[in-house]
Amino acid sequence: xxxxxxxxxxxxxxVIACDGCGSKRPTIANNVNTLTRADKRxxxxxxxDSTELGSSDCKTSKKRVAATKEETFKGSMVPALIxxxxxxxxxxxxxxxxxxxxxxxxxxxxxGQGDLWSRAGHKVMAxxxxxxxxxxxxxxDGELFLGRGQFQxxxxxCRTHVPDHDAWKRVRFVVFDAPLVPxxxxxxxxxxxxxxxxxxxxxxxAKLHPQTVCRGHEQLQKMLGEVQAEGGxxxxxxxxxxxxxxxxxxxxLKVKTQAEDEALVKGYQPGKGKHAGRMGALxxxxxxxxxxxxxxxxTDAVRARPPPKGSVVTFKYMELTxxxxxxxxxxxxxxxxxxxxxxx
Numbered sequence: 281x282x283x284x285x286x287x288x289x290x291x292x293x294x295v296i297a298c299d300g301c302g303s304k305r306p307t308i309a310n311n312v313n314t315l316t317r318a319d320k321r322x323x324x325x326x327x328x329d330s331t332e333l334g335s336s337d338c339k340t341s342k343k344r345v346a347a348t349k350e351e352t353f354k355g356s357m358v359p360a361l362i363x364x365x366x367x368x369x370x371x372x373x374x375x376x377x378x379x380x381x382x383x384x385x386x387x388x389x390x391x392g393q394g395d396l397w398s399r400a401g402h403k404v405m406a407x408x409x410x411x412x413x414x415x416x417x418x419x420x421d422g423e424l425f426l427g428r429g430q431f432q433x434x435x436x437x438c439r440t441h442v443p444d445h446d447a448w449k450r451v452r453f454v455v456f457d458a459p460l461v462p463x464x465x466x467x468x469x470x471x472x473x474x475x476x477x478x479x480x481x482x483x484x485x486a487k488l489h490p491q492t493v494c495r496g497h498e499q500l501q502k503m504l505g506e507v508q509a510e511g512g513x514x515x516x517x518x519x520x521x522x523x524x525x526x527x528x529x530x531x532x533l534k535v536k537t538q539a540e541d542e543a544l545v546k547g548y549q550p551g552k553g554k555h556a557g558r559m560g561a562l563x564x565x566x567x568x569x570x571x572x573x574x575x576x577x578x579t580d581a582v583r584a585r586p587p588p589k590g591s592v593v594t595f596k597y598m599e600l601t602x603x604x605x606x607x608x609x610x611x612x613x614x615x616x617x618x619x620x621x622x623x624x
Contacts, residue, residue, distance in 0.1 A: 353391040355401030360398055360526050361389060361419060361459045367515060367540075368533040374500050378465065378491040378518040381507050382534055385425035386438050386617050390453070392418045398438075400619035407443045410451070413483050415476040420488070422455035428511040435616060453486040456516075457524065464521035491518070504535060538596050541566060541606065542615055544623040545591050548557060549573060551583065560587040562593065562611065569624040570604050576611035592618040 334533075368374070378389065387399040394411060396404040404424070426434040437447045455477075461468040469488065494500055495516065504515050508546050516535035522531035534540075543564035552561035559582075561575035576594050578586075587593050592615045597606035 282564070305343065323621045327465075338494075338505040341425070351557070353393050353395070353397075355397055355403065358389055358397050358399065358401040360542040362421060363385065363459070363532050363617065364528045365516065365526055366530050369416070370537045372455075373496070374494045374517055375496045376520070377492040377494045378520050379500065379503065380456065380489050380491050380516050380518075381512050382514040382516045382536075383423045383425045384428055384490070385423035385454070385515045386431075386434055388422060388424045388438075388453065389422040390414050390418075390455075392416060392420075395549060396424075398617050401615060404438055405441055405443050406438075406451075407445055407448050409451075410443075410444075410448055410485050414453070414486060418458060418472070418475050419460045420423040420453075420455045420472060420476070421457040421459050422453055425452050425454045426450055428513075431613065439616065449485075451485065453587055454489045455486060456518075457490040458490075459526075464523060465518055466520050491521075500535065503553065504537070508537065516565045537608075538595050542592050542594050542618055543572075543574070543609075544621075545587050545589050545593060545621055546571070547589060548586060549575070559597060562586065564595075565594070565623060566604075566606070566624055568604060572605050572609065574611050576608075577612060582611070587614050591616070591622055592620060592623075609624045 313489060343501060388404060389397045389399075390411075391397060392415065394416075396406050396411065398404055418432045424434060424438055426437070434451065437451060455472060456469075458468040458472040461471040461591065467520075469491070476483060476486070493502075500517075502578065507513075507515060514534060515533060517533040522529075527533060542563075543566050544563055545564055547563040548559050549561040549563060550556075551558045556578075559578070561573040563571070563573055566572050574593070577595070594612040594615050595606070595609045596612050597609045599607050601607060
């Protein structure tokens with residue numbers, strides 16, 4: 281049972297509507313056609329304005345968005361609509377947070393007008409039949425997902441300009457937010473459910489990502505172990521009542537046994553010994569501008585043809601030094617879906 285803010289949180293699978301009093305938070309499905317800003321700065325400001333409002337101001341929030349002139353969605357609007365996770369430090373009590381598997385997929389935004397967009401603001405060339413039943417007028421944030429451990433295959437499918445129809449039949453759009461709906465995450469998910477996911481047969485290639493209310497550290501560690509034992513990446517924690525915030529936010533936390541981050545490739549260090557004549561290490565910077573090298577985790581093929589300068593890579597590491605430098609960073613994969621503009 282899951283209850284609203286006026287009742288006590290239960291500990292079962294998230295069902296959005298309150299089982300204690302039967303009430304529901306406001307579920308206003310804002311039309312994306314009303315989101316208009318000439319540039320990213322104005323879009324960010326609009327997002328900040330709406331997320332500062334409390335749940336009692338839902339009508340005001342809708343009015344602010346709806347008062348703008350209609351305009352076609354642009355890729356430059358994507359950053360103002362996507363929340364990015366911070367890492368869970370292991371100290372924050374997870375009790376009451378919404379918990380779900382961290383999917384090994386490609387972040388994607390449905391614009392409510394007919395297109396899917398990557399996190400970097402590039403249009404995803406999905407087949408029309410894949411998108412045709414997604415809701416018009418509602419922005420949905422989620423992940424294009426092929427299966428655990430199939431990220432590279434997924435990227436090959438999603439980055440082609442001419443879609444492979446047979447390959448796309450294996451892809452699912454897994455939704456975990458509706459960022460333009462006012463109110464907390466529970467309200468946004470309820471709006472998405474009512475608008476698009478009431479009938480399980482109506483969206484054969486899309487689904488809402490299951491959320492479970494976390495009962496504490498013990499349950500979190502148990503679920504984390506089960507997910508990783510089956511080849512999953514880890515878990516995500518979300519604050520059920522948090523209003524949407526774009527960019528890095530503590531309202532959204534990723535949980536893994538080993539830390540992970542992205543870095544921008546700035547150059548190369550030549551290989552020595554058995555790696556002579558190939559790349560020895562990547563010279564990179566993180567989002568805080570800290571420079572360091574990644575020298576392990578590469579296959580021979582990657583050392584022979586390393587990620588190009590200006591590309592973004594994911595790496596794993598043990599911990600950060602006092603100076604904010606990752607200890608023992610190891611290359612994991614290239615991230616073509618992450619834009620270099622996220623780095624200094």
